[in-house]
Amino acid sequence: MNNPILSVQDLTTSFRVDGQWRDVVRGVNFDIGERETVAVVGESGSGKSVTAMSIMRLLSPGNSRSAGRIEFEGKNLLDMPLDAMQSIRGNRIGMIFQEPMTSLNPVLKIGEQITEVLRQHRGMDGAQAEAEAVRLLDRVRIPSAKQRLNEYPMNFSGGMRQRVVIAIALACSPKLLIADEPTTALDVTIQAQILELIKTLQEEEGMSVLFITHDMGVVAEISDRTVVMFRGDVVETASTAEIFREARHPYSRALLSAVPQLGAMTGTDRPLRFPRVDMSSGEIQSPPATADTVRADAPPVLKVDNLVTRFPVRKGILRRVVGRIHAVEDLSFELRQGETLSLVGESGCGKSTTGRSLIRLEEPAGGAISVAGQDVRGAGHSDLTKIRRDVQMIFQDPFESLNLRIRIGDAIAEPMITHGLATRRNAEAKVTDLLERVGLSGDMISRFPHEFSGGQRQRICIARALSLEPKLIIADESVSALDVSVKAQVINLMLDLQEQYGLGYLFISHDMAVVERISHRVAVMYLGEIVEIGPRASVFENPQHPYTRKLIAAVPIADPSRRQRRLATADEIGSPYRSADFVPPKRHYREVGDGHFVMVDASEVAA
Amino acid sequence: MTDVSKTASVHTGGKTDKSRSHSVSPFRIIMGKLVRDPLALTGLVIVSILVLAAVFASVIAPQDPYDLAQLDIMDGRLAPGAESFTGMTYLLGTDDQGRDLFSAILYGLRTSILVGVASAAIALLIGAAVGLLSAYAGGRTDAFLMRVVDIQLSFPAILVALILLAVLGQGVDKIILALVVTQWAYYARTIRGSALVERKRAYVDAARSMALPDRRILFRHILPNCLAPLIVVATMRVAYAIMLEATLSFLGIGLPVTEPSLGLLVSNGFEYMLSGDYWISFFPGVALLILIVAINLIGDSLRDILNPRREG
Numbered sequence: 001m002n003n004p005i006l007s008v009q010d011l012t013t014s015f016r017v018d019g020q021w022r023d024v025v026r027g028v029n030f031d032i033g034e035r036e037t038v039a040v041v042g043e044s045g046s047g048k049s050v051t052a053m054s055i056m057r058l059l060s061p062g063n064s065r066s067a068g069r070i071e072f073e074g075k076n077l078l079d080m081p082l083d084a085m086q087s088i089r090g091n092r093i094g095m096i097f098q099e100p101m102t103s104l105n106p107v108l109k110i111g112e113q114i115t116e117v118l119r120q121h122r123g124m125d126g127a128q129a130e131a132e133a134v135r136l137l138d139r140v141r142i143p144s145a146k147q148r149l150n151e152y153p154m155n156f157s158g159g160m161r162q163r164v165v166i167a168i169a170l171a172c173s174p175k176l177l178i179a180d181e182p183t184t185a186l187d188v189t190i191q192a193q194i195l196e197l198i199k200t201l202q203e204e205e206g207m208s209v210l211f212i213t214h215d216m217g218v219v220a221e222i223s224d225r226t227v228v229m230f231r232g233d234v235v236e237t238a239s240t241a242e243i244f245r246e247a248r249h250p251y252s253r254a255l256l257s258a259v260p261q262l263g264a265m266t267g268t269d270r271p272l273r274f275p276r277v278d279m280s281s282g283e284i285q286s287p288p289a290t291a292d293t294v295r296a297d298a299p300p301v302l303k304v305d306n307l308v309t310r311f312p313v314r315k316g317i318l319r320r321v322v323g324r325i326h327a328v329e330d331l332s333f334e335l336r337q338g339e340t341l342s343l344v345g346e347s348g349c350g351k352s353t354t355g356r357s358l359i360r361l362e363e364p365a366g367g368a369i370s371v372a373g374q375d376v377r378g379a380g381h382s383d384l385t386k387i388r389r390d391v392q393m394i395f396q397d398p399f400e401s402l403n404l405r406i407r408i409g410d411a412i413a414e415p416m417i418t419h420g421l422a423t424r425r426n427a428e429a430k431v432t433d434l435l436e437r438v439g440l441s442g443d444m445i446s447r448f449p450h451e452f453s454g455g456q457r458q459r460i461c462i463a464r465a466l467s468l469e470p471k472l473i474i475a476d477e478s479v480s481a482l483d484v485s486v487k488a489q490v491i492n493l494m495l496d497l498q499e500q501y502g503l504g505y506l507f508i509s510h511d512m513a514v515v516e517r518i519s520h521r522v523a524v525m526y527l528g529e530i531v532e533i534g535p536r537a538s539v540f541e542n543p544q545h546p547y548t549r550k551l552i553a554a555v556p557i558a559d560p561s562r563r564q565r566r567l568a569t570a571d572e573i574g575s576p577y578r579s580a581d582f583v584p585p586k587r588h589y590r591e592v593g594d595g596h597f598v599m600v601d602a603s604e605v606a607a
Numbered sequence: 608m609t610d611v612s613k614t615a616s617v618h619t620g621g622k623t624d625k626s627r628s629h630s631v632s633p634f635r636i637i638m639g640k641l642v643r644d645p646l647a648l649t650g651l652v653i654v655s656i657l658v659l660a661a662v663f664a665s666v667i668a669p670q671d672p673y674d675l676a677q678l679d680i681m682d683g684r685l686a687p688g689a690e691s692f693t694g695m696t697y698l699l700g701t702d703d704q705g706r707d708l709f710s711a712i713l714y715g716l717r718t719s720i721l722v723g724v725a726s727a728a729i730a731l732l733i734g735a736a737v738g739l740l741s742a743y744a745g746g747r748t749d750a751f752l753m754r755v756v757d758i759q760l761s762f763p764a765i766l767v768a769l770i771l772l773a774v775l776g777q778g779v780d781k782i783i784l785a786l787v788v789t790q791w792a793y794y795a796r797t798i799r800g801s802a803l804v805e806r807k808r809a810y811v812d813a814a815r816s817m818a819l820p821d822r823r824i825l826f827r828h829i830l831p832n833c834l835a836p837l838i839v840v841a842t843m844r845v846a847y848a849i850m851l852e853a854t855l856s857f858l859g860i861g862l863p864v865t866e867p868s869l870g871l872l873v874s875n876g877f878e879y880m881l882s883g884d885y886w887i888s889f890f891p892g893v894a895l896l897i898l899i900v901a902i903n904l905i906g907d908s909l910r911d912i913l914n915p916r917r918e919g
Contacts, residue, residue: 388816392816395809395813401809406831415817415819418820464817468817
């Protein structure tokens with residue numbers, strides 16, 4: 001590379017924490033060439049975002065400092081005065097952030113937010129700026145751009161907002177675009193659209209892109225070269241193809257082996273553990289196969305028939321019901337002991353509401369649920385208590401689902417004591433045992449949740465769920481918030497526990513690749529309905545419903561040699577809102593294989 | 608900016624993974640932060656001194672200002688530093704009854720602090736119970752209780768207290784009751800707000816999904832997480848209650864003349880202000896001012912420390 005656009009040399013950034021300077025990023029070196037995409041990949045705490053913020057000089061000068069050189073167009077950004085930096089920021093270098101919900105001002109119209117930049121940086125007058133804004137929205141493929149200029153951010157979906165943010169970043173035709181986890185908060189089909197959009201725009205505008213991400217799949221899709229960061233250090237820099245073919249550093253290998261690869265499971269029936277990587281030698285140890293845990297002979301532990309959950313939308317002084325969110329609509333499935341059924345779908349498809357309805361955290365509006373033969377919807381207080389013991393839930397955010405003011409030992413002991421499974425005296429021994437079973441140490445018992453990392457907290461939540469000796473665990477996006485390597489460990493743990501206790505899992509997730517790894521059976525949900533359900537191998541290898549196919553196609557493939565271009569579309573996920581008098585049509589399913597059902601149109605059934 | 612601090616804390620968090628055998632309680636953390644804020648520390652020191660002085664008033668004070676037998680009308684309205692016939696020095700002068708003002712202020716502080724803290728504590732208990740119940744029950748119960756709170760808050764506190772005291776008569780217990788009636792609604796409103804937020808958090812769902820009893824969820828899980836704003840409100844309200852009590856006493860309907868609180872002392876000296884005997888009103892007024900400012904300093908700092916957005 002002869003002439004890099006951006007050259008980062010020996011960048012070291014430190015933060016002042018409690019009066020002491022700590023290096024968060026140490027000696028980072030990399031170049032970005034013209035029209036090149038470089039990905040910086042790493043897990044939380046790796047310093048990848050701090051690197052991006054240092055380049056933009058967005059860190060607060062009081063408690064952070066950067067040393068080294070950041071050369072952009074021949075000038076060192078680090079010793080540039082701040083007002084000169086202003087003319088580079090947003091002008092020569094554009095930036096897009098992770099959270100499209102907060103990076104737009106909610107009280108200003110979209111049009112104003114774009115034209116503001118154009119007037120400021122490009123000196124346009126009102127009419128010019130508006131015409132340019134329409135052109136920009138067209139470029140990021142927002143349909144009927146002219147009308148949408150007068151709308152507020154709240155009228156835009158997450159994906160559309162991210163398009164607007166990209167349009168603003170493009171307003172001054174930057175030479176370099178820094179994208180800090182721009183698709184992390186988005187659904188997988190929307191993520192595919194945005195990635196495609198960034199690729200297309202890069203070609204059209206001739207920009208270079210610095211792409212910050214934690215997702216190796218995204219890296220494989222988008223970047224020419226890749227910088228792998230680990231705890232503030234760059235551990236490997238190479239072309240993306242090379243990293244995926246023969247990563248040298250043990251950490252890069254560990255990261256890669258922890259990435260679930262869609263399609264890696266072809267030809268197997270059972271779930272598969274993630275391989276472990278020895279962090280000193282970099283050797284990959286293939287995981288032991290899982291045992292056959294499904295008890296096909298016993299009656300199902302969970303049986304759901306025509307479950308319906310709706311949320312009324314009220315308006316006016318009289319709070320009349322003007323419409324309903326049909327979160328769960330006519331859902332039926334079964335789950336056997338030792339089996340993992342995954343509910344997979346995008347945001348708003350009702351998968352979480354389904355999980356919550358099963359133990360009546362949300363009150364269902366219709367249908368029947370039975371847990372180990374016990375009717376849930378008709379259950380009185382004491383029966384419900386029994387049911388909530390048999391069915392445990394693990395939530396998405398391990399930072400939220402533990403009470404910060406209660407020591408973890410007490411948090412795990414509390415349900416056991418309440419349900420009479422332990423006395424105050426023997427609770428401690430049981431808690432110690434549980435902690436060790438989930439891979440933590442028994443002497444952590446008197447610590448508070450804030451002293452643990454995300455993965456450790458999720459293990460604590462699992463220990464707490466296990467303490468009640470449940471038959472079924474509902475895992476609601478339980479690994480989604482975790483880093484890839486931690487995610488792999490927690491999934492391995494869940495598979496171990498399934499073998500040990502014969503647990504059934506209802507695994508709720510949006511992540512197709514993880515679902516492929518862990519499930520026996522899969523149900524694909526869209527707008528509150530199951531559109532396809534069946535054995536995992538059958539659904540993934542022979543998807544029948546168009547939505548299932550779309551979902552599978554949208555997952556980034558962690559293999560740069562299989563990179564594919566998609567159409568730069570702007571389809572949105574539908575809304576489950578219906579008017580109050582809406583009567584849902586009857587659903588029809590067709591069996592396409594052994595236990596593999598697909599929803600079909602009523603017209604097809606008649607034919 | 609949040610992203611950066613998160614990254615930083617995760618990073619340092621990973622490094623300091625040494626096993627600590629015991630953990631620091633939230634109370635110690637808060638106290639530690641309070642002490643590090645110079646303004647709060649000043650407030651804390653002043654309040655501690657005033658509280659100690661009030662508690663040990665009977666030991667420190669040269670005279671029992673409530674014991675009429677010890678008062679000598681001949682010593683009335685002596686200037687600060689004057690000596691009595693018996694050879695006693697009146698540090699801050701005397702009032703029209705010949706009461707040593709220094710002693711009277713110490714005893715007055717005791718009454719003021721007692722009234723302020725007791726009324727705030729009782730109002731907190733009642734308000735917290737109502738607010739929690741309201742948030743957890745929701746629906747009609749919530750609507751009813753909150754309308755009661757609205758009505759209560761729509762009357763000026765001083766008016767309600769005036770009416771109550773006019774009906775009940777004078778006395779420490781009566782004035783505490785009047786202050787509780789005027790204050791509980793603030794606590795109810797505050798705790799309901801935070802309980803509504805907490806109720807939606809995942810840890811409450813987790814507790815419900817493990818079928819823990821409602822009582823336990825309410826008091827062991829939700830309540831401790833609502834305490835932060837409550838503590839801030841309580842601190843500010845103690846100061847307000849002390850002020851309200853002083854106002855009522857000043858108006859002559861709070862405490863009996865024989866047991867003057869700070870407000871009553873100010874009131875007693877009021878008529879002599881223009882004749883140059885400023886000290887009778889001035890020193891009790893200053894004591895009141897210092898107490899209230901000091902409490903508010905602590906309250907302000909607590910609000911900053913307990914603000915969840917700043918919690919590191």
